[in-house]
Amino acid sequence: MDHIFGPAREADIDLLHGRLKLRHLVVVVAVADQGSVLRAADRLRLAQPAVTRCLRELEQILGVQLFVRGPRGVTPTPSGEAFLEHARAALAELRRAGERVSGLARGAMGTVRVGTLLAGSSVLLPQAIAGLKRTHPGVTVAVHEATFDTHAPRLLAGELDLIVGRLNPITRLGGLRQIKLCNEPMRLVVRRGHPALAQDAPALAGLLAYPWILPLQQTALRREVEQVFADEGLEPPTDLVECTSILTVRALLRQTDMIAVLPEPIVAADRDLAPLAVPLDRIRRPVGVTLPQGRALAPPATLLLDLLRERAAALAGS
Structure with missing residues (x-):
């Protein structure tokens, strides 16, 4: 974490265990998302002075300025951007922990967040989602369409549970693993x-x-x-x-x-x-699922992954 705090702050990092609170993470992410302390306060249903005070506390704890104030709102500083990356990941982990616990207690209730690419999204993914909703109507599936380069950082940050589509090289990113499901010419x-x-x-x-x-x-x-x-x-x-x-x-x-x-x-x-009768045999990359390495899937995402495997096998045999 030296890239956030710098070597001079290493002795103070232990203080975070007692001084950094969950509310600090919630507030800093809300301010960044809303681009304004006032709008963040409205979103969190808090008074503006309380949000401002919480933000100042966090900046004092870290010893850096997190936002630059301007006439149209606030913009994260480089230190703010770095801390936000970790704050979002921490909140995502807490959200997944809650979903996993409640899912186990209530039969896989919760949300699965899927990044989708062109391949695999037209037949395989809709069939898997339909199967999931038939058996678990309480599960919400949020599908986000974008390119792999856009999805991968969100997957690593915990904002997505998995990516469905053509398997792309992941060596330059690290922290990801892939499961092949089928081939799509x-x-x-x-x-x-x-x-x-x-x-x-x-x-x-x-x-x-x-x-x-x-x-x-x-x-x-x-x-x-x-x-x-x-x-x-x-x-x-x-x-x-x-x-x-x-x-x-x-x-x-x-x-x-x-x-x-x-x-x-x-x-x-x-x-x-x-x-058209033009062969494209050279373009035949496998379709599959990209997952975060070493991070357990919440029950709704596990159910969807099982259905993706099942539907891929059925389509291959048809």
Whole structure:
């Protein structure tokens, strides 16, 4: 923790065990989330002076300034950002502890927070969630869609319980483990009636005449799609939309002559879409679950993980 307090504060760290209170963590996170002491007080249903006093106590304990006050509210200092990372993780751990205890006592009541990626989110995850809700209606499932690079820090911080989607390299992050569930082939997809469907084996070069929908730049799938073009000696599409939202991609495909790269199960489940006869065998990464290393899952998340495994096995055998 030296990166927060500095070597000169090492002798004072023991004081935290007696002086740092849970209310300090709750207040500092609320102030950061609301961007204002007044709004934080309203959110916590406390008087503004009480929030201000609690914040000052915390800054005195740590010996650093946590926020910069401005005319439009407050902004965390670098020290504040560092402490907030740990405060959020500590509160997340306490939340999970409460959910785990209550889940064991009441039959897995609580919330499971899932980060979802493009692959695995269209068929596998909805089926698993539906199965969970049938057997445990008291469990709430919160699904957050984003890229893996966005989800991974939130998973490490305890804001997510697991990530479902294509398995990405995790060596540079550390603290994560992955479970393979199945393979999801990728296909080039267009609307039914698209002019390119009239060709038995359309050439990739000819498809550049149409607009494309590609994943965001920072995704592994985007890099793999661009490598497919490079292997053919082609530049990637320049007339494109960058998007990883299934709903948006489907709507654009149905209404335009755009071409997208989507998991095969999405195409099979949508009568308005059709695959192009262009092989993408090189893009075939396994779909699975990414979990925090060494952190036990709360009962609702364990139930969902079991159902994901069950549904993946069923889909593989169908």
